Amino acid sequence: MPTDNHKPRRLAIVSSKGTLDWAYPPFILASAAAAMDWEVGIFFTFYGLPLLKKDLTASVSPMGNPAMPMKMPFGSDGFQNIDWKIPNVLTSNLPGFESVATSLMKKSFKNKGVATVEELREMCVEMDARLIGCQMTMDVFGFERGDFIDECEIGGAAMFLEYAADADVNLFI
Amino acid sequence: MSEITIDAKLDCTGLLCPMPVVKTKKALKPLEIGQTLEMISTDAGATPDMQAWSRQTGHDLLSAEELDGGVYRFVIRKTH
Numbered sequence: 397m398p399t400d401n402h403k404p405r406r407l408a409i410v411s412s413k414g415t416l417d418w419a420y421p422p423f424i425l426a427s428a429a430a431a432m433d434w435e436v437g438i439f440f441t442f443y444g445l446p447l448l449k450k451d452l453t454a455s456v457s458p459m460g461n462p463a464m465p466m467k468m469p470f471g472s473d474g475f476q477n478i479d480w481k482i483p484n485v486l487t488s489n490l491p492g493f494e495s496v497a498t499s500l501m502k503k504s505f506k507n508k509g510v511a512t513v514e515e516l517r518e519m520c521v522e523m524d525a526r527l528i529g530c531q532m533t534m535d536v537f538g539f540e541r542g543d544f545i546d547e548c549e550i551g552g553a554a555m556f557l558e559y560a561a562d563a564d565v566n567l568f569i
Numbered sequence: 570m571s572e573i574t575i576d577a578k579l580d581c582t583g584l585l586c587p588m589p590v591v592k593t594k595k596a597l598k599p600l601e602i603g604q605t606l607e608m609i610s611t612d613a614g615a616t617p618d619m620q621a622w623s624r625q626t627g628h629d630l631l632s633a634e635e636l637d638g639g640v641y642r643f644v645i646r647k648t649h
Contacts, residue, residue, distance in 0.1 A: 405625070428587035428618075431594040432625035509583045509612075519591050 406435040408556070408563035411444035416454040416501055416513065419447050422569050423516035429565075430523035437563075438520075439556040440548075441530035444569075445537070448529045448544045452514055455498040469503040521547045528556060573631055573644055576604040582611050582640070589615050590622045593645065597628065600647045605631065608643045615641050 407429040411422040422444070426436045440448050447454060468476055502512070511519075520527065527548040534540070534550065541550065560566050579596040581589040589610045596606055612618075616633055623630035629646040636642055 424587050427591050431587065431590040432622055433594075434625070509585045509588075511584075511588055516587075523591075523594070 406563040408560035409438045410568045414443035415457045419454045419513045427519040436525035445533045575607045579608045
Protein backbone atom coordinates (compact mmCIF):
# COMPACT_ATOMS: atom_id res chain seq x y z
CA MET A 397 0.00 0.00 0.00
CA PRO A 398 1.21 3.47 -0.78
CA THR A 399 0.74 5.15 2.59
CA ASP A 400 3.57 4.82 5.10
CA ASN A 401 1.69 3.12 7.90
CA HIS A 402 -0.36 0.84 5.62
CA LYS A 403 -3.50 2.62 6.73
CA PRO A 404 -5.77 3.37 3.78
CA ARG A 405 -6.52 6.97 2.97
CA ARG A 406 -9.94 8.25 3.90
CA LEU A 407 -12.40 10.58 2.16
CA ALA A 408 -15.27 12.17 4.09
CA ILE A 409 -17.95 14.11 2.21
CA VAL A 410 -20.95 16.10 3.37
CA SER A 411 -23.61 15.97 0.66
CA SER A 412 -26.06 18.80 1.28
CA LYS A 413 -27.74 19.41 -2.07
CA GLY A 414 -30.27 17.19 -3.77
CA THR A 415 -30.74 18.46 -7.30
CA LEU A 416 -29.61 16.25 -10.17
CA ASP A 417 -26.56 18.35 -11.00
CA TRP A 418 -25.41 18.43 -7.36
CA ALA A 419 -26.11 14.71 -6.90
CA TYR A 420 -23.21 13.81 -9.17
CA PRO A 421 -20.09 15.22 -7.45
CA PRO A 422 -20.37 13.29 -4.16
CA PHE A 423 -21.05 9.97 -5.87
CA ILE A 424 -18.38 10.49 -8.55
CA LEU A 425 -15.69 11.44 -6.03
CA ALA A 426 -16.75 8.69 -3.63
CA SER A 427 -16.68 5.95 -6.25
CA ALA A 428 -13.33 7.15 -7.63
CA ALA A 429 -11.84 7.17 -4.12
CA ALA A 430 -13.25 3.72 -3.35
CA ALA A 431 -11.76 2.48 -6.64
CA MET A 432 -8.38 3.70 -5.31
CA ASP A 433 -8.87 1.57 -2.18
CA TRP A 434 -9.62 4.60 0.00
CA GLU A 435 -12.12 4.41 2.83
CA VAL A 436 -15.12 6.54 1.93
CA GLY A 437 -17.98 7.98 3.92
CA ILE A 438 -20.69 10.37 2.77
CA PHE A 439 -22.96 12.18 5.21
CA PHE A 440 -26.25 13.06 3.53
CA THR A 441 -27.87 15.98 5.25
CA PHE A 442 -30.60 18.53 4.53
CA TYR A 443 -31.41 18.46 0.80
CA GLY A 444 -28.76 15.83 0.23
CA LEU A 445 -30.67 13.26 2.28
CA PRO A 446 -33.20 12.34 -0.46
CA LEU A 447 -30.25 11.03 -2.51
CA LEU A 448 -30.43 7.97 -0.25
CA LYS A 449 -34.09 7.30 -1.01
CA LYS A 450 -34.94 3.95 -2.58
CA ASP A 451 -36.63 5.80 -5.41
CA LEU A 452 -34.25 8.51 -6.57
CA THR A 453 -36.15 11.50 -7.90
CA ALA A 454 -33.37 14.08 -8.17
CA SER A 455 -34.18 16.67 -10.81
CA VAL A 456 -32.81 19.94 -12.13
CA SER A 457 -33.93 22.91 -10.07
CA PRO A 458 -36.29 25.33 -11.84
CA MET A 459 -34.15 28.11 -10.39
CA GLY A 460 -31.28 26.57 -12.25
CA ASN A 461 -27.69 27.54 -11.83
CA PRO A 462 -26.63 30.75 -13.56
CA ALA A 463 -23.49 28.99 -14.78
CA MET A 464 -25.27 25.94 -16.18
CA PRO A 465 -24.93 25.67 -19.95
CA MET A 466 -28.25 24.71 -21.53
CA LYS A 467 -27.45 22.59 -24.54
CA MET A 468 -29.59 20.31 -26.64
CA PRO A 469 -28.67 16.61 -26.58
CA PHE A 470 -29.80 16.10 -30.20
CA GLY A 471 -29.40 17.65 -33.65
CA SER A 472 -26.26 18.58 -35.56
CA ASP A 473 -22.99 19.37 -33.75
CA GLY A 474 -23.54 23.08 -34.40
CA PHE A 475 -27.03 22.94 -32.90
CA GLN A 476 -25.82 20.93 -29.91
CA ASN A 477 -23.10 23.48 -29.23
CA ILE A 478 -25.49 26.39 -28.90
CA ASP A 479 -25.68 27.59 -25.30
CA TRP A 480 -29.31 28.60 -24.77
CA LYS A 481 -29.20 31.57 -22.46
CA ILE A 482 -32.48 31.15 -20.64
CA PRO A 483 -32.81 33.60 -17.76
CA ASN A 484 -33.81 32.20 -14.37
CA VAL A 485 -36.70 34.64 -14.12
CA LEU A 486 -38.17 32.82 -17.11
CA THR A 487 -37.27 29.23 -16.20
CA SER A 488 -38.59 29.53 -12.67
CA ASN A 489 -41.97 30.59 -13.96
CA LEU A 490 -42.23 28.33 -16.97
CA PRO A 491 -44.56 25.39 -16.26
CA GLY A 492 -42.86 22.09 -17.03
CA PHE A 493 -39.38 23.58 -17.28
CA GLU A 494 -38.11 21.44 -14.43
CA SER A 495 -39.01 18.14 -16.09
CA VAL A 496 -37.80 19.35 -19.50
CA ALA A 497 -34.45 20.51 -18.09
CA THR A 498 -34.12 17.29 -16.11
CA SER A 499 -34.71 15.04 -19.10
CA LEU A 500 -32.37 17.16 -21.25
CA MET A 501 -29.60 16.81 -18.68
CA LYS A 502 -30.18 13.06 -18.31
CA LYS A 503 -30.13 12.63 -22.09
CA SER A 504 -26.97 14.72 -22.52
CA PHE A 505 -25.17 12.82 -19.78
CA LYS A 506 -26.24 9.47 -21.24
CA ASN A 507 -25.08 10.49 -24.72
CA LYS A 508 -21.68 11.50 -23.35
CA GLY A 509 -21.20 8.26 -21.42
CA VAL A 510 -21.75 9.51 -17.88
CA ALA A 511 -23.19 6.92 -15.52
CA THR A 512 -26.57 7.65 -13.92
CA VAL A 513 -26.72 8.76 -10.28
CA GLU A 514 -28.36 5.40 -9.48
CA GLU A 515 -25.47 3.51 -11.07
CA LEU A 516 -22.86 5.60 -9.25
CA ARG A 517 -24.65 5.07 -5.94
CA GLU A 518 -24.77 1.34 -6.63
CA MET A 519 -21.00 1.38 -7.30
CA CYS A 520 -20.42 3.13 -3.97
CA VAL A 521 -22.47 0.49 -2.14
CA GLU A 522 -20.66 -2.31 -3.95
CA MET A 523 -17.27 -0.87 -2.98
CA ASP A 524 -18.29 -0.54 0.68
CA ALA A 525 -18.53 3.24 0.88
CA ARG A 526 -20.35 4.25 4.06
CA LEU A 527 -23.53 6.15 3.21
CA ILE A 528 -24.82 7.92 6.30
CA GLY A 529 -28.23 9.57 6.41
CA CYS A 530 -28.81 12.43 8.81
CA GLN A 531 -31.29 11.52 11.55
CA MET A 532 -32.15 15.13 12.28
CA THR A 533 -33.04 15.81 8.63
CA MET A 534 -35.22 12.68 8.62
CA ASP A 535 -37.13 14.01 11.61
CA VAL A 536 -37.46 17.55 10.23
CA PHE A 537 -38.64 16.49 6.77
CA GLY A 538 -40.77 13.60 8.03
CA PHE A 539 -38.92 10.74 6.35
CA GLU A 540 -38.95 7.17 7.63
CA ARG A 541 -36.08 4.67 7.74
CA GLY A 542 -37.97 2.57 5.22
CA ASP A 543 -37.80 5.39 2.65
CA PHE A 544 -34.06 4.86 2.31
CA ILE A 545 -31.92 2.10 0.86
CA ASP A 546 -31.12 -0.73 3.27
CA GLU A 547 -27.39 -0.27 2.74
CA CYS A 548 -27.26 3.18 4.33
CA GLU A 549 -26.68 3.93 8.00
CA ILE A 550 -28.47 6.59 10.00
CA GLY A 551 -26.49 8.88 12.25
CA GLY A 552 -25.85 12.37 13.47
CA ALA A 553 -23.28 15.14 13.39
CA ALA A 554 -21.09 13.69 16.12
CA MET A 555 -20.92 10.31 14.39
CA PHE A 556 -19.89 11.90 11.11
CA LEU A 557 -17.38 14.27 12.71
CA GLU A 558 -15.67 11.39 14.48
CA TYR A 559 -15.30 9.68 11.10
CA ALA A 560 -14.21 12.91 9.38
CA ALA A 561 -11.62 13.67 12.05
CA ASP A 562 -9.55 10.77 10.76
CA ALA A 563 -10.06 11.60 7.07
CA ASP A 564 -7.29 12.75 4.73
CA VAL A 565 -9.75 14.62 2.53
CA ASN A 566 -12.89 16.38 3.78
CA LEU A 567 -15.34 17.91 1.34
CA PHE A 568 -18.57 19.84 1.77
CA ILE A 569 -20.76 19.62 -1.31
CA MET B 570 4.83 -3.08 -29.67
CA SER B 571 3.98 -4.95 -26.49
CA GLU B 572 5.54 -8.26 -25.47
CA ILE B 573 3.62 -8.14 -22.19
CA THR B 574 1.23 -11.05 -21.86
CA ILE B 575 -2.33 -9.88 -21.36
CA ASP B 576 -4.41 -12.02 -19.02
CA ALA B 577 -7.67 -10.08 -19.10
CA LYS B 578 -9.22 -7.29 -21.17
CA LEU B 579 -11.60 -4.51 -20.23
CA ASP B 580 -13.33 -2.22 -22.71
CA CYS B 581 -14.31 1.17 -21.24
CA THR B 582 -14.95 2.77 -24.63
CA GLY B 583 -17.56 5.52 -24.41
CA LEU B 584 -17.46 5.75 -20.61
CA LEU B 585 -16.50 8.93 -18.77
CA CYS B 586 -15.02 9.57 -15.34
CA PRO B 587 -15.11 7.82 -12.90
CA MET B 588 -16.13 4.61 -14.67
CA PRO B 589 -12.71 3.67 -16.14
CA VAL B 590 -11.07 3.53 -12.69
CA VAL B 591 -14.13 1.96 -11.06
CA LYS B 592 -14.36 -0.77 -13.71
CA THR B 593 -10.59 -1.32 -13.62
CA LYS B 594 -10.75 -1.97 -9.90
CA LYS B 595 -13.58 -4.45 -10.39
CA ALA B 596 -11.88 -6.20 -13.30
CA LEU B 597 -8.68 -6.64 -11.31
CA LYS B 598 -10.42 -8.40 -8.44
CA PRO B 599 -10.66 -11.94 -9.91
CA LEU B 600 -7.08 -11.86 -11.26
CA GLU B 601 -4.12 -13.52 -9.54
CA ILE B 602 -1.23 -11.42 -8.25
CA GLY B 603 1.17 -10.80 -11.11
CA GLN B 604 -1.50 -11.11 -13.82
CA THR B 605 -2.16 -8.25 -16.23
CA LEU B 606 -5.22 -6.37 -17.39
CA GLU B 607 -5.54 -4.38 -20.59
CA MET B 608 -7.99 -1.48 -20.38
CA ILE B 609 -9.16 0.54 -23.38
CA SER B 610 -10.70 3.97 -22.80
CA THR B 611 -11.86 6.93 -24.86
CA ASP B 612 -11.97 9.25 -21.83
CA ALA B 613 -9.51 12.08 -22.51
CA GLY B 614 -8.89 12.32 -18.75
CA ALA B 615 -8.08 8.63 -18.36
CA THR B 616 -4.28 8.95 -18.53
CA PRO B 617 -3.75 11.22 -15.51
CA ASP B 618 -6.54 9.34 -13.70
CA MET B 619 -4.97 5.94 -14.29
CA GLN B 620 -1.56 7.25 -13.24
CA ALA B 621 -3.02 8.55 -9.97
CA TRP B 622 -5.04 5.35 -9.51
CA SER B 623 -1.85 3.30 -9.90
CA ARG B 624 0.05 5.44 -7.36
CA GLN B 625 -2.81 5.23 -4.88
CA THR B 626 -3.54 1.52 -5.17
CA GLY B 627 0.02 0.36 -5.69
CA HIS B 628 -0.89 -1.72 -8.75
CA ASP B 629 1.67 -1.29 -11.55
CA LEU B 630 0.75 0.72 -14.61
CA LEU B 631 3.00 -1.07 -17.08
CA SER B 632 2.02 1.03 -20.07
CA ALA B 633 -0.17 4.00 -20.92
CA GLU B 634 -0.34 4.94 -24.57
CA GLU B 635 -2.62 6.86 -26.89
CA LEU B 636 -3.64 4.85 -29.90
CA ASP B 637 -5.08 6.78 -32.80
CA GLY B 638 -8.36 8.66 -32.67
CA GLY B 639 -8.51 9.50 -28.99
CA VAL B 640 -8.31 5.88 -27.86
CA TYR B 641 -6.13 5.12 -24.86
CA ARG B 642 -4.65 1.75 -23.91
CA PHE B 643 -3.45 0.86 -20.44
CA VAL B 644 -1.80 -2.27 -19.12
CA ILE B 645 -1.99 -2.86 -15.39
CA ARG B 646 -0.31 -5.57 -13.32
CA LYS B 647 -1.99 -6.66 -10.10
CA THR B 648 0.52 -6.44 -7.27
CA HIS B 649 -1.43 -7.44 -4.19
